[in-house]
Amino acid sequence: MLFGRNKKNPVKMVDKGIQKWTYATCGYCSVGCAIEVGTNAEGKVVGSRGVAGADVNRGKLCIKGIFEHELFESEGRGDNPLVRESIHQGYRETDWDTAAAKVKNEIRRIQETHGRDSFAIVSTGQLLTEEFYTLGKLTRGIIGTNNYDGNTTLCMASAVSGYKRSFGSDGPPGCYEDFEHTNCLMAWGSNLPEQHPIIYWRLQEAREKRDFPLIVVDPRVTMLAQKADIHLAITPGTDVVLQNALMHVILKEGLEDRDYIEANTNGFEQLETEVQKYDPTTAAAICGIDEDTIRNVAKIYAKADSAMSIWTMGINQSTHGSDGVVGINNLNLITGNVGKKGGTSLSITGQCNAMGTREWSSCSGLPGYRYLENAEERAEVAKFWNVDPEFFPKKRGLAQTDIFPAIETGEIKGLWLVATNPMTSMADTERTRKILEKLDFLVVQDCFADVETTQYAHLYLPAATWSEKEGVYTNTERRVNVVRKVTEPHGNSKSDLQIFNLIASQFKQSEQMNFPAEPANVFEEMKTLSKGRLVDISGMDHDLIEKSRGIQWPYTEQQADSGETPPPGGKRLYTESGTFRFADGMAKLIPLPFIDNNEVPDEQYPFWLNTGRLVEHFHTRTKTGKIGNTNKYSPIPFMEINPDAAIELGINQGEYVRCVSRRGDAVVMAMLTQRVPRNMVFIPFHFHDCVNRLTLGLLDPHSRQPAFKQSATRIEILEDQEAAAQLSMEMRRF
Numbered sequence: 001m002l003f004g005r006n007k008k009n010p011v012k013m014v015d016k017g018i019q020k021w022t023y024a025t026c027g028y029c030s031v032g033c034a035i036e037v038g039t040n041a042e043g044k045v046v047g048s049r050g051v052a053g054a055d056v057n058r059g060k061l062c063i064k065g066i067f068e069h070e071l072f073e074s075e076g077r078g079d080n081p082l083v084r085e086s087i088h089q090g091y092r093e094t095d096w097d098t099a100a101a102k103v104k105n106e107i108r109r110i111q112e113t114h115g116r117d118s119f120a121i122v123s124t125g126q127l128l129t130e131e132f133y134t135l136g137k138l139t140r141g142i143i144g145t146n147n148y149d150g151n152t153t154l155c156m157a158s159a160v161s162g163y164k165r166s167f168g169s170d171g172p173p174g175c176y177e178d179f180e181h182t183n184c185l186m187a188w189g190s191n192l193p194e195q196h197p198i199i200y201w202r203l204q205e206a207r208e209k210r211d212f213p214l215i216v217v218d219p220r221v222t223m224l225a226q227k228a229d230i231h232l233a234i235t236p237g238t239d240v241v242l243q244n245a246l247m248h249v250i251l252k253e254g255l256e257d258r259d260y261i262e263a264n265t266n267g268f269e270q271l272e273t274e275v276q277k278y279d280p281t282t283a284a285a286i287c288g289i290d291e292d293t294i295r296n297v298a299k300i301y302a303k304a305d306s307a308m309s310i311w312t313m314g315i316n317q318s319t320h321g322s323d324g325v326v327g328i329n330n331l332n333l334i335t336g337n338v339g340k341k342g343g344t345s346l347s348i349t350g351q352c353n354a355m356g357t358r359e360w361s362s363c364s365g366l367p368g369y370r371y372l373e374n375a376e377e378r379a380e381v382a383k384f385w386n387v388d389p390e391f392f393p394k395k396r397g398l399a400q401t402d403i404f405p406a407i408e409t410g411e412i413k414g415l416w417l418v419a420t421n422p423m424t425s426m427a428d429t430e431r432t433r434k435i436l437e438k439l440d441f442l443v444v445q446d447c448f449a450d451v452e453t454t455q456y457a458h459l460y461l462p463a464a465t466w467s468e469k470e471g472v473y474t475n476t477e478r479r480v481n482v483v484r485k486v487t488e489p490h491g492n493s494k495s496d497l498q499i500f501n502l503i504a505s506q507f508k509q510s511e512q513m514n515f516p517a518e519p520a521n522v523f524e525e526m527k528t529l530s531k532g533r534l535v536d537i538s539g540m541d542h543d544l545i546e547k548s549r550g551i552q553w554p555y556t557e558q559q560a561d562s563g564e565t566p567p568p569g570g571k572r573l574y575t576e577s578g579t580f581r582f583a584d585g586m587a588k589l590i591p592l593p594f595i596d597n598n599e600v601p602d603e604q605y606p607f608w609l610n611t612g613r614l615v616e617h618f619h620t621r622t623k624t625g626k627i628g629n630t631n632k633y634s635p636i637p638f639m640e641i642n643p644d645a646a647i648e649l650g651i652n653q654g655e656y657v658r659c660v661s662r663r664g665d666a667v668v669m670a671m672l673t674q675r676v677p678r679n680m681v682f683i684p685f686h687f688h689d690c691v692n693r694l695t696l697g698l699l700d701p702h703s704r705q706p707a708f709k710q711s712a713t714r715i716e717i718l719e720d721q722e723a724a725a726q727l728s729m730e731m732r733r734f
């Protein structure tokens with residue numbers, strides 16, 4: 001019947017008159033989907049489609065990718081640089097040369113008065129890699145501040161720190177193809193179906209072909225937890241305890257891989273001594289997972305021929321973020337699950353180019369995973385850039401989360417923010433506001449003029465975005481993929497590369513250095529610097545990358561010369577015994593004592609405050625808030641609350657309530673759902689003046705990443721619902 005009807009009236013796609021498709025890579029999340037963007041006869045961008053031949057997404061896109069092309073002409077884009085003398089005045093338009101000169105003059109004025117490091121730079125995970133590299137060269141080679149970091153401290157810092165502590169280098173060792181080989185997958189604090197929909201689809205497809213256990217560790221019943229064989233609704237912030245208990249059982253039962261441990265690791269005895277303290281009974285009382293389940297999961301994981309762990313912000317955004325990553329690595333090292341098909345520690349990254357900034361931005365070091373602390377590596381880069389090696393600092397400076405407090409104490413007087421919106425994304429909004437107001441000079445470089453942070457800036461630089469420019473991103477599985485220019489930058493905006501080059505040209509030192517104007521030429525510099533490094537990209541170029549629909553690093557010159565097609569790229573790292581990045585080639589097993597230092601619910605603030613994301617919105621909604629087809633699904637701030645808790649408090653579905661924490665308050669609509677336990681609420685962080693007014697954001701000691709997911713709150717009923725609705729509306733920008 002249905003067949004007959006379809007036959008008569010086949011589904012017809014609207015003909016948008018697309019004349020040309022241009023290749024790009026999605027600029028939202030780190031999955032790295034290949035997109036083709038369609039332009040019509042008038043040169044107007046009118047549609048998008050997934051690239052069928054791209055291994056990552058195989059023709060699919062999620063809701064954000066499908067409508068991404070609507071960004072170019074969306075409301076609030078910046079047309080011209082804007083300037084003002086004080087944040088209490090209105091902005092006036094200015095030209096690019098005046099704006100660039102102002103940046104240079106303010107940087108030098110502040111540095112000359114207060115010292116080199118008194119001017120800070122905070123960038124992002126959302127630029128093209130060539131832009132990151134260029135900003136790094138400008139910062140490390142010319143400006144010379146050591147207080148240079150990225151919003152990735154809010155996001156990937158714990159993963160980076162954990163990889164470095166365990167393996168001696170950053171760099172996720174696995175790939176999506178591992179789903180097709182694994183015999184057990186454990187997902188820690190990761191809501192894949194909403195946050196990485198296409199990776200989730202790859203996982204589901206693998207499970208449909210060949211079933212294997214999926215174990216999800218998340219205090220919320222997320223979409224992924226609903227699909228799991230075993231859901232471990234862990235007490236927030238206690239993943240390390242569960243990891244130690246799993247290892248306790250594995251070692252007690254003799255399920256570890258002795259050969260692998262001996263050939264690849266140091267520190268086994270110390271680890272063994274520590275995990276002895278975490279018997280399942282003791283651990284259950286802390287992490288909230290019953291002891292039988294702990295034993296069961298430990299056996300499933302250790303007995304699987306290959307087992308892998310993926311994780312995202314539920315691990316990274318914790319006071320034990322770095323330890324949680326090391327704990328996952330420990331678990332995989334003792335079971336011989338690193339560098340093998342289906343056996344890996346795969347950090348699911350966040351922003352489209354969270355990897356590119358780690359590899360090439362020089363934020364926490366120097367390009368190509370080089371360390372500032374290493375004299376040889378400093379000398380190598382200094383020679384290549386033609387700068388004095390003594391100009392480089394000998395150790396990394398402050399992370400973003402330490403830069404802001406240093407503004408508070410007056411050590412830092414000037415700040416350049418590139419593609420990040422801390423007024424909405426950092427913990428404790430009121431504190432952030434006061435901090436930004438304290439600055440002598442703030443310059444914000446963003447593709448939208450109406451981001452909250454520009455309200456505190458002295459200078460706004462309008463940037464082009466996504467495929468208004470050309471360059472590469474690296475995705476979660478180390479795949480480098482290219483974005484081609486589809487359309488001209490909006491208004492008088494410039495690509496971030498052009499902006500960095502223009503600013504560099506204001507400084508005399510740039511005369512002795514090279515700042516290529518073309519992204520492909522910047523890529524050539526990166527290739528040279530990558531030779532022989534873990535992150536070797538010397539066999540790639542933009543054309544080959546497009547032709548191959550993305551190439552995984554390492555991909556060397558020698559591999560390219562051999563002419564193998566498609567280019568093989570590096571599917572996995574550490575596949576050979578003893579090739580970890582410490583001097584002796586061994587990975588480190590590190591004992592992880594648990595210290596309970598979180599803000600936990602108490603009588604005054606009886607609910608855990610959990611925060612995170614929704615599928616249809618991206619971060620601070622500067623983009624998805626403007627696009628009808630993404631915004632309409634979640635137009636207002638809301639809170640997930642368990643119906644039992646709601647009944648007890650007298651809250652009905654759809655009513656507005658006030659959440660209060662030790663930092664501040666926020667008005668949100670109550671959504672009654674079993675997704676959260678009785679003692680927890682979940683609020684997405686996409687809305688301004690909302691959940692980050694409440695969060696504490698205690699810092700991880702190793703990574704300096706904030707614990708966005710563990711604070712305490714109480715809920716107050718609001719009598720005047722109309723006024724509350726009004727207040728809540730004011731918290732949305734659009």
Ligand SMILES: Nc1nc2c(c(=O)[nH]1)N[C@H]1C(S)=C(S)[C@@H](COP(=O)(O)OP(=O)(O)OC[C@H]3O[C@@H](n4cnc5c(=O)[nH]c(N)nc54)[C@H](O)[C@@H]3O)O[C@H]1N2
Pocket residue numbers: 029030155188189190191192194195196217218219220222234235236237238239312313314315318349350351610611612613614615616617618619709
């Ligand atoms: N649609 C969409 N996709 C995105 C983004 C977006 O904004 N929107 N952002 C991208 C970026 S930058 C990132 S970093 C990723 C983030 O991707 P995810 O980390 O998957 O997303 P979150 O919602 O932040 O958090 C994931 C889960 O961590 C859980 N969690 C909270 N506390 C704990 C805990 O103590 N232990 C454990 N095990 N879990 C806990 C939360 O309940 C939540 O379900 O998404 C990327 N993809």
Ligand SMILES: Nc1nc2c(c(=O)[nH]1)N[C@H]1C(S)=C(S)[C@@H](COP(=O)(O)OP(=O)(O)OC[C@H]3O[C@@H](n4cnc5c(=O)[nH]c(N)nc54)[C@H](O)[C@@H]3O)O[C@H]1N2
Pocket residue numbers: 124126127151152154155156313317350351418419420421422424425426427445446447448451463464465466496611612613618619620621622623685691692695708709
């Ligand atoms: N409570 C809570 N807070 C969180 C989190 C959480 O889970 N809970 N997650 C944290 C995480 S993981 C992250 S990654 C951060 C994200 O925090 P932010 O980085 O502050 O969030 P975005 O909205 O992505 O900001 C990026 C900015 O860059 C601009 N932009 C986009 N493309 C370009 C470009 O090509 N050039 C330029 N110059 N600008 C561009 C956008 O308009 C936007 O203003 O939030 C963190 N904050």
Ligand code: SF4
Pocket residue numbers: 026027028029030031032033057060061062063064065066196197198199
């Ligand atoms: S899954 Fe991520 S990369 Fe793919 S289309 Fe969606 S937002 Fe873009």
Ligand SMILES: [Mo]
Pocket residue numbers: 154155156350351
């Ligand atoms: Mo992130």
